[in-house]
Amino acid sequence: KAGVTQTPRYLIKTRGQQVTLSCSPISGHRSVSWYQQTPGQGLQFLFEYFSETQRNKGNFPGRFSGRQFSNSRSEMNVSTLELGDSALYLCASAEPGLRNTGELFFGEGSRLTVL
Amino acid sequence: GNSVTQMEGPVTLSEEAFLTINCTYTATGYPSLFWYVQYPGEGLQLLLKATKADDKGSNKGFEATYRKETTSFHLEKGSVQVSDSAVYFCALYPNDYKLSFGAGTTVTVRA
Numbered sequence: 054k055a056g057v058t059q060t061p062r063y064l065i066k067t068r069g070q071q072v073t074l075s076c077s078p079i080s081g082h083r084s085v086s087w088y089q090q091t092p093g094q095g096l097q098f099l100f101e102y103f104s105e106t107q108r109n110k111g112n113f114p115g116r117f118s119g120r121q122f123s124n125s126r127s128e129m130n131v132s133t134l135e136l137g138d139s140a141l142y143l144c145a146s147a148e149p150g151l152r153n154t155g156e157l158f159f160g161e162g163s164r165l166t167v168l
Numbered sequence: 169g170n171s172v173t174q175m176e177g178p179v180t181l182s183e184e185a186f187l188t189i190n191c192t193y194t195a196t197g198y199p200s201l202f203w204y205v206q207y208p209g210e211g212l213q214l215l216l217k218a219t220k221a222d223d224k225g226s227n228k229g230f231e232a233t234y235r236k237e238t239t240s241f242h243l244e245k246g247s248v249q250v251s252d253s254a255v256y257f258c259a260l261y262p263n264d265y266k267l268s269f270g271a272g273t274t275v276t277v278r279a
Contacts, residue, residue: 057211086266096212096257096269109265143211154219155200155261159211 055080057160059144065166071132074163078125078146085127086157087119090141099142102127131165139167170195174258174270181248181277189243189273191232191258199262201225201234201241206255206272215243215256248277 058077066072078085087099098111102121119129125146131138141164145157175190193201200219204212216225221236230245241258258270 084265088267095271096267098266098268101265103265111266145212155202155259155267156214156217157212157267159204159213161209161211 057144057146057158059142059160059163061163062161063164063166065168066134067168068134068136070134071130072134072165073128073130074142074144074165076127076129076144076146076160078127078144079158081149082146082158083125083149084147085121085125086145086147087127087129088143088145089113090143090162091139096143099129134167136167139165141165170199170260170262170268172258172260172268172270174256174273176271176273178274178276181275183249183277183279184247185277187243187245187248187252187275189256189258189275191241191243191270193239193241193258193260195239195260195262197262199260201232202259202261202267203230203232203241203243204257204259204269206257208254212257248275250277250279253277 060075084103086101089097100110100119105121116132121127141162143162145159171194173192202217203215205215206212216227218225218234224233232243255272257272259267
């Protein structure tokens with residue numbers, strides 16, 4: 054069974070640009086979560102989707118958005134990039150079920166560098 | 169609110185030494201508790217979990233017991249190997265679709 058796949062793995066952008074990151078969950082998983090990992094702030098929750106509905110959202114500005122498609126794939130978008138958005142963005146999926154258990158399967162992440 | 173406090177690293181050990189990483193939490197209700205591990209250049213992997221008080225999670229020689237009275241979930245391993253070098257994250261899940269992570273503890277095991 055393939056794991057969680059994130060693309061691109063690495064990308065470099067400049068301030069003011071926007072970026073879209075993609076995540077394909079494990080086959081059969083319908084919940085997808087996104088986390089930002091930085092040396093200063095650690096792992097911060099961005100949002101969680103289940104069956105195309107956002108069920109929870111972290112404390113990030115409106116520049117950060119996401120969506121989930123009917124095949125459970127998810128994308129997140131960051132507009133008007135700032136230097137502080139440089140981070141590893143991790144996507145995770147969870148087993149089917151309306152209620153997650155906290156057991157997440159993580160991808161290897163997309164490392165974004167903003168210059 | 170929900171939060172997790174982990175012992176600060178980095179921690180450097182010799183092979184076969186005993187490892188303990190302290191983790192305490194603050195939460196309303198009865199969250200599930202987890203230890204996740206991140207090896208260099210990789211995403212996080214679930215190491216072990218406990219879903220209720222007094223549960224003991226175990227995997228790959230690591231153990232942690234959910235202590236409600238002390239709000240703790242300390243990670244232990246009796247004899248570490250070089251391959252255990254990684255960053256370890258304590259996390260709690262209060263059933264709101266998001267994990268709250270501790271800051272992470274970097275562990276380096278030397279041969």
